[in-house]
Amino acid sequence: MTPMLIGMSLLLAVTMVVAGVLATRPSQALSISILAAGLVSLLASVQFLLLAAPDVAMTEAAIGSGLTTFLFFFVLGRIRGGDRD
Amino acid sequence: METPVEAKVRAMARTRSTAVMFATLLLFWLMLIGNLTLDALIVGVLASLVIAVLYPNGISFFTELRATPEAFVAGLRYYGYFFKELVKSNLRLTAIVLSPSLPIRPGIVKVRTRLRSRMGRLMLANSITLTPGTLTVEMDSEWLYVHWTNVESDDIEAATGAIVAGFERYLEVIYG
Amino acid sequence: MAPLMAYIALTTGFVLILIGLYGALTNRNILRMIVAFTVANTGVNLVMVAIGYLHGRTAPILDAAVPVEQAAALIIDPLPQALVLTAIVIGVGVTALMLAYAYRLYETKRTLDISQYTELKW
Amino acid sequence: MADVLVYLAATLAGVAFVLALIRFILGPSSADRIIAFDSLTIISITGIVLVALAEGRGIYLDVALVYALLSFLGVIVVARYIERGF
Amino acid sequence: MSSLLAVVGGILLVGGTAFLLFGAIGLVRMPDAYNRLQAGTKTTTLGTLLSLAGVACLHPEWALKLLLIGIFLLFTNPLSSQVLARAAHRIGVKKAPQTVVDRLEEDLAEKDLGARP
Amino acid sequence: MIRRLFVILLLLGLGGVFAGLVAGYSPDDTLNLTARYYADHTAQDIGAANIVTAIIVTYRGLDTLGEVTVLFLTAAIVGLVLAQSRRKADAPQRPLPPSGELLTTGTRLLVPLILLLGVYVFVNGHLTPGGGFQGGAILASAVLMLLLTDPLLRIGHGLIAAIESTAGLLFVGIGVLGIVLAGGFLDNRILPIGDLGNLFSAGAIPIIYSIIGLKVGAEFSSMLATLAETEDL
Known part of the structure; x- marks a missing residue:
């Protein structure tokens, strides 16, 4: 079922680029930027699975997207003023 | 101050809840x-024991269960009813979403529940969220605030009859 | 057609690196710079895994689908995966450290704008 | 026969993914974006299961389990953040 | 026999993803955050459960792990939606103009149920 | 303005380099020599079904020791940097919205299951995807869920430090045991290799990965707890 996998890979690639642009755009609220960066990581984890790397996929889901996002929100919760530029 | 008898009762309840937790975790494992196999069983018993002892606050699906045959039957019927409602809710939502005029009449209504046990209340809230057009927003002692896509009645008793009664019937027997 | 998947992943990874670098260089808010850094980090990991990918092969885990005798003909290169695993774990450590410093910087000046921190400028 | 159905299912899930992405980009309030994020991740779980099916490796399902857990926690963290819960 | 099971599995899979699609359409079309949340929660839960059941028909030896993912999803998905709905209500996300009643708002005005920021 | 132009020029240059790399990429058809060695010898030498785990824990075990050390140093430095910002016990606290009954009950229901999933992930590191680092992160997620329900919760730093240092000592101890009993530092053959695919196989790998999992979980938990205990700005 290679065509299906290639189609998925393309869709994920486009979505990741869109989410990456959303994450770095300065006009976005900071919490949504962080959420978009988390989305990039989560989708990258599916992309890793497509590249036959389940170990890396699990690491990215648990550490790269999970813990990083949580740490960001904990710091952001303390620095409420930082949400404004 | 609690009397020695009360302390003993509490200790026994705690031991029982830890044992139930251990059994649930072993099942999940x-x-x-x-x-x-033997080695999987050894590691599983060890891990479940450590977690059940280290986290005494935990509750499981079976902690507050009434171990009676009626509860078992009610459990089966609850799940049958629940899946029927889940499918119905999806079909209704599909009809709403696909119709061009989007016929909704949303609002947040207040309903009452008689359930006391924590697990039963969580299951009730989850069931309400997954059934036709309703979504639990807030739970405050005996009151539930429910978002309803298509408000049929604003009255507390009528809304309770329409939203809660169907599940409460079974959950009351299972968890109390 | 054949090795399309590796090309897609490589391109995505490089584009993400560029997006992350652009964000880190143009944003003035420290937290936004850290967010852009994590995006670029993900891109680097994606490139490294894509290099190890071989078309039409499967994950380097031996089970019923990959018997031991045919392993060398069926699996992809495991070494880049081990490297990336390390890189991700260290990446979250670095991010945590940067966030702790961002908190301290905010504590001293009550702002996250990097152009306000001019003490080390010469 | 079954193969055709799997392809059809993947296409439907892909369209759903694109629609949820549109809501993520448009979403006027942050609550809308979080809802879209939630939907995107749950559709991705179906995607992971489909990948496991296509490659025929049951061990990929472990990744789906961890993925479901972490995306759920992410949504709760953001929800608690926007209501200023920590 | 096994081919029959495969066809049943494929049909379940298509049904599940079709529900996912309808939910996504609802996500785009509904007027406010609460109604979008309704569309999102119900359909993604049932859709994913049906897809998992379909895959379990195609690969019966994975059934146990798929069942576990299903149980997990059945508890986490509504929970996150409820927490999100409450948070949205607390920060005062706008309701659609069609909204007829909001008892929670009225009760909050009377007594202080949770500090509003 | 001139700055932005400079950035765009820089990125265009980098983009050109990357485009050249993609254009010049020629995929291999077969494994290279190192990967071939791992594919052919892991099953007999190490006995682990997951070759990535075999590389991380045994072939490159010393690197993993370094990685765990880096992580430990990071957690320690985060604690050091934020030590002065610790919230005082009697400091005025802004009113937090209650987490609500549903989230509280859900946490009490899910935290044991999350912990169990973490244990499963690191104990099965040599058979299925996953391992100590992922399992540790999942354990830390359970701690995170407790913190979300009760933001003022104090997690005992003494317990975390005790788990962390005990695990570190055991890790090095098993490594040294490898020198004494088998071929070298962190050699897994101090225990019998067993049959491929069993839970008790691959020598000491399940034990080493469990230790790493506990250590990593304790480190991430201490990071989260330190951040949660800082004061509002």
Whole structure:
């Protein structure tokens, strides 16, 4: 079922680029930027699975997207003023 | 101050809840591993024991269960009813979403529940969220605030009859 | 057609690196710079895994689908995966450290704008 | 026969993914974006299961389990953040 | 026999993803955050459960792990939606103009149920 | 303005380099020599079904020791940097919205299951995807869920430090045991290799990965707890 996998890979690639642009755009609220960066990581984890790397996929889901996002929100919760530029 | 008898009752309840937790965790472990060999069992017993002892606050699906045959039957019927409602809710939502005029009349209504046990209340809230057009927003002692896509009645008793009664019937027997 | 998947992943990874670098260089808010850094980090990991990918092969885990005798003909290169695993774990450590410093910087000046921190400028 | 159905299912899930992405980009309030994020991740779980099916490797399902857990926690963290819960 | 099971599995899979699609359409079309949340929660839960059941028909030896993912999803998905709905209500996300009643708002005005920021 | 132009020029240059790399990429058809060695010898030498785990824990075990050390140093430095910002016990606290009954009950229901999933992930590191680092992160997620329900919760730093240092000592101890009993530092053959695919196989790998999992979980938990205990700005 290679065509299906290639189609998925393309869709994920486009979505990741869109989410990456959303994450770095300065006009976005900071919490949504962080959420978009988390989305990039989560989708990258599916992309890793497509590249036959389940170990890396699990690491990215648990550490790269999970813990990083949580740490960001904990710091952001303390620095409420930082949400404004 | 509590009397020695009360302390003993509390200690026994605690031991019982830890034992139930341990059994639940062991069941989940066996489902995760997917086979029943000796080494998997040893590690599973060890891990479940450590977690059940280290986290005494935990509650499981079976902690407040009433171990009676009626509860078992009610459990089966609850799940049958629940899946029927889940499918119905999806079909209705599909009809709403696909119709061009989007016929909704949303609002947040207040309903009452008689359930006391924590697990039963959580299951009730989850069931309400997954059934036709309703979504639990807030739970405050005996009151539930429910978002309803298509408000049929604003009256507390009528809304309770329409939203809560169907599940409460079974959950009351299972968990109390 | 054949090795399309590796090309897609490589391109995505490089584009993400560029997006992350652009964000880190143009944003003035420290937290936004850290967010852009994590995006670029993900891109680097994606490139490294894509290099180890071989078309039409499967994950380097031996089970019923990959018997031991045919392993060398069926699996992809495991070494880049081990490297990336390390890189991700260290990446979250670095991010945590940067966030702790961002908190301290905010504590001293009550702002996250990097152009306000001019003490080390010469 | 079954193969055709699997392809059809993947296409439907892909369209759903694109629609949820549109809501993520448009979403006027942050609550809308979080809802879209939630939907995107749950559709991705179906995607992971389909990948496991296509490659025929049951061990990929472990990744789906961890993925479901972590995306759920992410949504709760953001929800608690926007209501200023920590 | 096994081919029959495969066809049943495929049909379940298509049904599940079709529900996912309808939910996504609802996500785009509904007027406010609460109604979008309704569309999102119900359909993604049932859709994913049906897809998992379909895959379990195609690969019966994975059934146990798929069941576990299903149980997990059945508890986490509504919970996150409820927490999100409450948070949205607390920060005062706008309701659609069609909204007829909001008892929670009225009760909050009377007594202080949770500090509003 | 001139700055932005400079950035765009820089990125265009980098983009050109990357485009050249993609254009010049020629995929291999077969494994290279190192990967071939791992594919052919892991099953007999190490006995682990997951070759990535075999590389991380045994072939490159010393690197993993370094990685765990880096992580430990990071957690320690985060604690040091934020030590002065610790919230005082009697400091005025802004009113937090209650987490609500549903989230509280859900946490009490899910935290044991999350912990169990973490244990499953690191104990099965040599058979299925996953391992100590992922399992540790999942354990830390359970701690995170407790913190979300009760933001003022104090997690005992003494317990975390005790788990962390005990695990570190055991890790090095098993490594040294490898020198004494088998071929070298962190050699897994101090225990019998067993049959491929069993839970008790691959020598000491399940034990080493469990230790790493506990250590990593304790480190991430201490990071989260330190951040949660800082004061509002």
